[in-house]
Amino acid sequence: MGGVNINNLFEETFVAWMNGQAASQSDIVISSRVRLARNLNDIAFPHLLNQQSGQKFMQLISEAWKKSQVNELKQMELVTFENLSALDRKILVEKHLISPYHAQATGPYQGLLVKADGSLAIMINEEDHLRIQCFLPGLQLEEAYQRAQEIDDALEEELDFAFDDHRGYLTSCPTNIGTGMRASLMLHLPAISISGQSGHIFQNLSQLGLAVRGIYGEGTEAIGNFFQLSNQITLGQSEEDINASLTAISQQVIEQERLLRDSLSEQMKYQLEDRIGRAYGILTHARLISSNEALTLLSDVRLGVDMGMIPGINPFALNELVVDIRPAHLQKKAGSDMNAVERDAKRAEVIREKLQTGK
Amino acid sequence: MYCEECKIRPATVHLAQMFNGQKIEVHLCEQCASQKGAIIFGTNNQLSISNLLGSFLGGDHSIQEAKSLVQNTSCPSCGIKLFDIRQTGKLGCAKCYMAFEQELGPSLRRIHGNRQHVGKIPLRGGEKVLWRKQMESLKQRLQEAVAREEYEEAAEIRDQIKSLEKRTG
Numbered sequence: 468m469g470g471v472n473i474n475n476l477f478e479e480t481f482v483a484w485m486n487g488q489a490a491s492q493s494d495i496v497i498s499s500r501v502r503l504a505r506n507l508n509d510i511a512f513p514h515l516l517n518q519q520s521g522q523k524f525m526q527l528i529s530e531a532w533k534k535s536q537v538n539e540l541k542q543m544e545l546v547t548f549e550n551l552s553a554l555d556r557k558i559l560v561e562k563h564l565i566s567p568y569h570a571q572a573t574g575p576y577q578g579l580l581v582k583a584d585g586s587l588a589i590m591i592n593e594e595d596h597l598r599i600q601c602f603l604p605g606l607q608l609e610e611a612y613q614r615a616q617e618i619d620d621a622l623e624e625e626l627d628f629a630f631d632d633h634r635g636y637l638t639s640c641p642t643n644i645g646t647g648m649r650a651s652l653m654l655h656l657p658a659i660s661i662s663g664q665s666g667h668i669f670q671n672l673s674q675l676g677l678a679v680r681g682i683y684g685e686g687t688e689a690i691g692n693f694f695q696l697s698n699q700i701t702l703g704q705s706e707e708d709i710n711a712s713l714t715a716i717s718q719q720v721i722e723q724e725r726l727l728r729d730s731l732s733e734q735m736k737y738q739l740e741d742r743i744g745r746a747y748g749i750l751t752h753a754r755l756i757s758s759n760e761a762l763t764l765l766s767d768v769r770l771g772v773d774m775g776m777i778p779g780i781n782p783f784a785l786n787e788l789v790v791d792i793r794p795a796h797l798q799k800k801a802g803s804d805m806n807a808v809e810r811d812a813k814r815a816e817v818i819r820e821k822l823q824t825g826k
Numbered sequence: 827m828y829c830e831e832c833k834i835r836p837a838t839v840h841l842a843q844m845f846n847g848q849k850i851e852v853h854l855c856e857q858c859a860s861q862k863g864a865i866i867f868g869t870n871n872q873l874s875i876s877n878l879l880g881s882f883l884g885g886d887h888s889i890q891e892a893k894s895l896v897q898n899t900s901c902p903s904c905g906i907k908l909f910d911i912r913q914t915g916k917l918g919c920a921k922c923y924m925a926f927e928q929e930l931g932p933s934l935r936r937i938h939g940n941r942q943h944v945g946k947i948p949l950r951g952g953e954k955v956l957w958r959k960q961m962e963s964l965k966q967r968l969q970e971a972v973a974r975e976e977y978e979e980a981a982e983i984r985d986q987i988k989s990l991e992k993r994t995g
Contacts, residue, residue, distance in 0.1 A: 511904040511919045594916070616946065628948050629920030632958075634934070635943030637920045641934055644923075646945035674840060674851070703940025 472583035473544045477555050480796055482562050482585030483602060485786040490605025494773045495721050497653040497693070497786060500563070500602050501611040501710075503619055504595040504638045504647035508627045512639040513577075513592040521576035521592070528591060531625035532580060539587060539614070540621045547578035547591075557795035563602065569593040587618060594639050595647075597622070604783075606717065608650050608710040616706070635702060645702030650710055652717050657692045657770045658727035659720075668720065669694075675716060676700050691762030691789065696720070732774060743771035751822050755811040761792050761818060768822070780825040788821045831858035901925040961990060 476482070484500075487493025506512060510524050525547075535541055548556060556570040565579060569590050580589040590598040599622075601615040629637040636647035643649070659665050669679045678699045681689040696717055698709045731739050746767035750756075769785050771777040790796055792814045798805060801813050827837045835855035900907045906918030908926055917923065923930065935941060947956055964987050971980040 506920055508920055512917060514914075514916055515904055515906065515918050619946075620949070623948050623950055627950060630948050631923060631943075633942055634923060635945060636948075637923055639916050641915075641917065641930065642937055644934065645938065645940075645943045648945070670840060700938050700940070702934070702938035702943055705945040 473546070473581065475583060476562070476564075476581065476585060477558050477799070480562075480787050480791050482564070484563075484585070484604045485790070486783050487604035487786070488783060490603065490607055492718075492721055493605035494782060495655055495724055496606040496717065497655055498563075498602055498604055499606060499608045499611045500600060500651050500653075501608060501615045502649045502651075503599045503615050504597070504636065504643045504649075505599065505619065505622070506596040506629045506637060506639065508629045510596070513594065513596060514639065516576065516592065521574065524592070524596065525576045527626060528580075528597070531622050534625055535621050537617065537621035539582070540618055543580045543582050543587060543589070545578065545580050547575050548572050549575040551578075554795055554798060558799060561790050561793040561795050564588045564600075565590055566593060587614065589618070595643070604786075606652065606714065606721075608652070608714055609707075612648070612650070612706055612710055643701050645700075646704070646706050646709065648701060648706050648709060649697055650713050651695050651697035652713065654694045654696060654717065654720065654724075655692055655766065655769060656694055656720070656724050657766050658724050658731055660692045661731065662727050664723075664727070665689075665694075668723065672696065672716065672720075675712075677713065677716065690759060692766040693762075693789075728770075728774065740776060743767050743774075743776055747771060747777055747822070750818050752819075753815045755808065756815045756818065757811055758792060758794070758814065761814060762789065765789060765818075780822065784821060784826050788818065791817050791821070827853055829853065829855035829858050831855070899926075957990065957993075961987065964990065 484498035487497070490496075507524065507527065510516070510520055510527075516524065529545060532540060532543070532545065553570075556565070556572075559565045559579065560567050560570045562585060564581060564585060565588070569577070572592070574592075577592045579591060581587070586602055588600050588602070590600065599615050599618050601611040601618075603611045603614075631637055635645035638644050638647050656665065659668060672679055676699050678697050679689075680695045680697070681693070696713065698704075698713055701709075704712075746764040750761070750764050750768060765785060765788065768777060768780075769782065772780050772782050772785065791800075794810065797810055797813050797817065800817065801809070805813060829835050829837045830853050832855060835857065837853035838856055839854045839859040840851070898907055898909065901918050901922045902925060903921035904918035906922060908929055911917055911922070911926065911930075917926075947959075964983055968980055968983045968987065971977075971983060
């Protein structure tokens with residue numbers, strides 16, 4: 468494993484996307500992520516790699532990384548999964564730095580090149596050879612793309628990426644060819660959910676060629692009113708167009724969420740205050756709490772904080788808390804294996820402490 | 827709204843695909859959608875893209891067809907068989923795109939509704955593409971200059987085209 472810096476990724480909860488202080492719309496847009504899929508020309512895709520080709524691949528990648536003069540790439544550290552416990556791999560999933568699928572890997576040629584603040588992470592041999600990702604707080608897809616593509620340029624100086632005049636960047640799964648880019652936004656939309664409009668809005672979004680998913684991506688439920696909005700089509704649209712249209716559409720969703728928040732506080736003031744007060748009450752006093760219940764109630768508390776009903780809590784502390792209460796992070800804090808009841812107790816404790824200090 | 831296919835069950839799956847700039851909408855019920863092996867844009871996790879892709883790439887073939895020659899053709903570079911690609915929805919290597927060009931072409935168009943990449947071009951190995959794009963834009967500018975009767979500008983552009991032709995051989 469790498470130096471001292473990178474250990475923080477496993478020991479501390481905080482990563483760059485959690486602090487939206489200076490980012491736009493960060494009360495509703497939790498984070499922006501851009502992911503570029505890249506593959507090498509002459510080596511089989513990850514699912515067909517064997518020991519020999521895998522080793523060759525790792526050699527090429529680590530040489531490209533070590534040779535690079537580009538600061539952001541130089542600052543990254545390489546972690547291979549043979550040296551990483553299952554718990555630490557889960558920690559990375561819960562921070563969104565790697566996918567659940569990638570976390571199943573344990574090989575010497577599967578791993579991560581990552582910046583210590585978690586803003587840049589390259590998944591090595593997930594579904595594609597490289598998936599360059601940039602994570603930023605709030606609504607800033609264009610910035611996230613710029614940073615990811617700088618890393619792409621830096622790597623390209625040393626590596627031959629598979630590219631074809633018509634099909635663009637070639638990827639393991641044909642749904643990603645072209646730009647190889649998936650841009651996604653994590654949105655917190657409690658008012659849209661409470662007013663029962665989510666089904667209708669998301670149907671319209673899917674008609675625009677966007678995918679709406681739950682907090683942990685493909686095949687996950689929208690727990691805690693977190694929705695992930697991403698582009699579906701990667702061929703025939705430029706990166707700039709994809710980012711611009713996703714940004715424009717999300718701005719309409721944000722607008723709708725704000726309007727509904729206003730009308731909720733006008734027309735259902737007492738019901739809303741009651742709901743938020745109860746959620747806060749449970750979270751500050753419960754001794755056992757499941758992950759789902761906690762996420763659902765934290766959504767209400769976050770809404771209360773956003774609307775000025777609960778003073779003294781930094782909204783970005785809640786971003787950290789949402790990750791804090793996931794199983795791997797809890798286990799890390801407890802320092803030992805826990806059974807289900809112990810985990811629910813630990814979770815309740817972590818939440819009480821966080822809401823008391825508010826930081 | 828009722829399903830356009832069976833006209834019995836309510837349409838719960840709404841598809842909109844862009845094909846060469848034209849929007850095509852289809853409204854289906856879940857049963858008909860899964861029978862058609864259509865791509866579902868949306869939250870329905872049982873019908874996610876990756877789950878459906880195998881069948882979308884032609885996984886609804888009969889056993890007889892599976893034994894046929896085409897299914898057993900393999901990529902000269904990585905050795906993966908078309909049959910396996912259709913099962914998993916994943917290609918074996920970059921060269922597979924050329925090796926199975928004919929078989930994959932229609933599916934790629936159906937997935938994206940487009941044929942031509944218009945985004946970023948890598949600097950390495952992308953020179954030819956860049957030159958071609960440069961050439962296209964010069965020719966476009968030349969036409970425009972001629973149409974505006976700006977002959978001096980047109981001559982300049984013509985020189986640029988000639989020098990680009992020389993450089994790229």
